[in-house]
Amino acid sequence: MIRVTNGVAVGGITMPAWVPSLGEVSSVASDAVPILSALWLAMQIVGYARKRWAA
Numbered sequence: 001m002i003r004v005t006n007g008v009a010v011g012g013i014t015m016p017a018w019v020p021s022l023g024e025v026s027s028v029a030s031d032a033v034p035i036l037s038a039l040w041l042a043m044q045i046v047g048y049a050r051k052r053w054a055a
Helices: 002-054
Strands: none
Touching: none
Protein backbone atom coordinates (compact mmCIF):
# COMPACT_ATOMS: atom_id res chain seq x y z
CA MET A 1 0.00 0.00 0.00
CA ILE A 2 2.89 2.36 0.73
CA ARG A 3 4.28 1.88 -2.79
CA VAL A 4 0.94 2.83 -4.33
CA THR A 5 0.68 5.89 -2.10
CA ASN A 6 4.23 6.94 -2.97
CA GLY A 7 3.53 6.48 -6.68
CA VAL A 8 0.41 8.61 -6.53
CA ALA A 9 2.25 11.28 -4.56
CA VAL A 10 5.12 11.40 -7.06
CA GLY A 11 2.64 11.53 -9.93
CA GLY A 12 0.82 14.45 -8.32
CA ILE A 13 4.02 16.36 -7.68
CA THR A 14 5.35 15.86 -11.22
CA MET A 15 1.98 16.47 -12.90
CA PRO A 16 2.80 20.02 -14.09
CA ALA A 17 5.83 18.61 -15.92
CA TRP A 18 3.91 16.10 -18.04
CA VAL A 19 0.55 17.81 -18.57
CA PRO A 20 1.78 19.78 -21.63
CA SER A 21 2.99 16.52 -23.20
CA LEU A 22 -0.41 14.95 -22.66
CA GLY A 23 -2.02 17.96 -24.29
CA GLU A 24 0.20 17.60 -27.36
CA VAL A 25 -0.47 13.87 -27.61
CA SER A 26 -4.19 14.50 -27.29
CA SER A 27 -4.06 17.10 -30.04
CA VAL A 28 -2.19 14.78 -32.39
CA ALA A 29 -4.58 11.92 -31.61
CA SER A 30 -7.63 14.08 -32.25
CA ASP A 31 -6.22 14.90 -35.70
CA ALA A 32 -5.02 11.39 -36.57
CA VAL A 33 -7.84 9.16 -35.33
CA PRO A 34 -10.52 10.26 -37.83
CA ILE A 35 -8.08 9.87 -40.73
CA LEU A 36 -6.90 6.45 -39.58
CA SER A 37 -10.49 5.36 -38.96
CA ALA A 38 -11.50 6.36 -42.48
CA LEU A 39 -8.54 4.45 -43.92
CA TRP A 40 -9.42 1.38 -41.87
CA LEU A 41 -13.04 1.57 -43.02
CA ALA A 42 -11.94 1.87 -46.65
CA MET A 43 -9.71 -1.20 -46.25
CA GLN A 44 -12.61 -3.16 -44.78
CA ILE A 45 -14.92 -2.14 -47.63
CA VAL A 46 -12.34 -3.07 -50.28
CA GLY A 47 -11.71 -6.43 -48.61
CA TYR A 48 -15.42 -7.18 -48.42
CA ALA A 49 -15.97 -6.12 -52.03
CA ARG A 50 -13.11 -8.30 -53.28
CA LYS A 51 -14.48 -11.30 -51.39
CA ARG A 52 -18.02 -10.67 -52.55
CA TRP A 53 -17.19 -10.16 -56.25
CA ALA A 54 -14.55 -12.89 -56.46
CA ALA A 55 -17.12 -15.61 -55.82
